[in-house]
């Protein structure tokens with residue numbers, strides 16, 4: 315696992331109150347060994363300046379912004395990979411649950427309960443006359 | 456190569472291939488369908504796992520170039536403003552689809568007569584109406600008959616799905632604006648319907664496969680019945696050529712089996728159901744002395760007139776959670792208030808606005824309906840203000856056919872057996888851009904009326920090539936179309952095309968009910984004309 319990657323991830327997702335930093339989740343490691351995302355991480359690390367780790371924070375941020383603007387084909391897939399792994403981590407899902415009420419579980423088998431459709435909501439549209447155009451082919455309005 | 460002979464060989468086991476196979480097999484015809492993908496297993500769908508959203512970005516991504524599953528074929532989209540979305544499996548793209556199930560309107564079949572653009576279809580809404588009904592019964596539709604926005608139809612098989620809090624808010628906004636809306640017709644069970652198919656539990660990601668079978672797809676609706684009626688389905692079979700005799704009649708197809716061994720399948724009638732993209736590709740691949748430009752392509756129309764439904768997307772963010780991650784992702788309510796031509800708007804034809812729900816945490820962060828949540832110090836603040844609080848309106852426009860929007864064969868890409876990939880060349884015209892702009896204005900107004908605290912528009916959703924239409928268009932003039940009103944190729948009487956390739960124009964509505972109704976009708980016309988169809992000796 316590379317130090318620049320660990321460093322990079324924490325700059326991209328600094329974490330706050332309830333949300334952990336990627337380094338607290340060993341996300342760089344998970345990314346590096348991921349069957350599909352590993353290559354995206356490797357390309358991104360290659361795109362970083364060789365001295366990235368030693369740079370002051372504002373220069374690091376600046377160098378990431380450059381890659382974002384000039385090398386979207388490297389940066390965009392990398393961000394998909396990062397957000398994909400971060401937001402499915404159990405600790406992050408727990409934080410999402412705390413902040414939004416979204417249940418930190420798989421959608422199946424329980425699904426979600428929603429209020430059934432109530433036909434009364436159609437009072438206004440159902441009272442209209444035909445709204446479609448007569449094409450002269452038989453379904454006249 | 457080994458040989459077998461059938462009445463009909465079908466290429467592709469998706470929405471249209473399944474429908475046509477069922478209808479023909481039920482009439483006693485000997486039918487085989489060749490499908491390059493496999494059956495989907497519903498006992499191991501990703502939505503049983505907490506990391507389900509990773510599948511959406513990888514193995515279940517709708518773009519085959521991103522997904523890169525071994526059964527996929529690549530698509531050269533280097534010159535395409537809209538990227539291709541499709542799936543290769545028994546069930547075809549209905550494995551991933553949102554199951555919004557609207558019918559075209561009568562005017563959609565007469566755009567030349569009514570508006571002086573595109574071409575009229577050689578058939579009418581009324582010709583298709585009984586087949587829409589039959590298809591509704593086979594797929595199972597939740598919804599509400601009685602929409603004044605469309606011709607009358609039989610009672611839907613099931614009541615509408617829950618609208619969700621976003622749907623209810625937007626319905627109220629449409630009412631206050633005086634804009635007509637209606638709950639979507641949806642091919643998702645709101646209660647158990649069909650063979651062993653349960654009711655929807657609002658889990659959200661229909662595209663990852665529905666373990667209860669509530670979300671219809673042709674592998675769980677048509678195929679079991681087609682197979683019982685005697686249809687044979689061969690998976691792992693990639694067709695690379697439609698073969699012909701000296702007179703130019705189809706004799707069958709050549710394909711690679713799952714081990715890459717070339718085989719031949721003979722039949723009196725060849726039916727293409729490989730999706731508007733795959734069908735054009737296969738026709739262009741099928742060159743012979745008689746058809747040097749590809750089968751049934753003397754007019755050079757095969758692959759041309761490619762149509763999508765160019766889509767703008769407007770997302771409203773509310774100041775409270777509306778839980779849009781719950782409920783089928785693509786469907787809630789439909790507004791067709793701006794559907795028909797109104798000269799005062801400055802463009803011809805119109806658009807639908809379809810309310811879609813929202814995403815899970817990953818989908819919210821990577822963006823789609825909204826831009827990607829920015830990285831850096833404000834990342835979590837933005838995420839908190841967005842997640843579970845948004846709903847989106849698609850502005851889905853009618854794409855008019857243009858000859859330079861087309862499918863050709865790629866010089867650079869091929870699939871794993873070396874079959875050249877299709878290449879899409881596609882751009883938008885000004886009429887479409889004007890329509891999208893108008894639609895963004897309308898959708899923005901609707902969200903403001905609904906009380907959204909922020910509204911944001913994406914002017915063209917690049918990742919929205921779900922509907923691939925028009926590449927072997929239907930018409931009565933053999934010099935200006937590829938197939939006739941019965942879906943049979945003008946130059947090759949025993950070649951039938953039943954997927955979205957045959958669309959004369961695109962309408963501004965999701966196409967699958969129309970694709971399947973056309974396939975059922977084409978099957979009936981073939982059965983009726985069977986003895987008269989000229990086949991190879």
Ligand SMILES: Cc1cc2nc3c(=O)[nH]c(=O)nc-3n(C[C@H](O)[C@H](O)[C@H](O)COP(=O)(O)OP(=O)(O)OC[C@H]3O[C@@H](n4cnc5c(N)ncnc54)[C@H](O)[C@@H]3O)c2cc1C
Nearest residue numbers: 467469470471491543547548553554555694733954965967
């Ligand atoms: C993410 C997504 C969401 C969608 N949502 C909706 C919606 O809400 N409503 C709607 O109406 N439509 C929707 N669609 C579109 C809908 O899925 C298609 O319109 C429909 O499936 C097209 O049917 P078809 O039979 O033409 O092609 P498909 O269903 O795509 O089937 C074609 C089949 O042919 C096979 N094939 C192709 N080439 C070959 C070959 N050479 N040899 C062997 N087999 C081959 C493929 O593997 C595939 O299985 C959606 C699509 C996607 C991808």
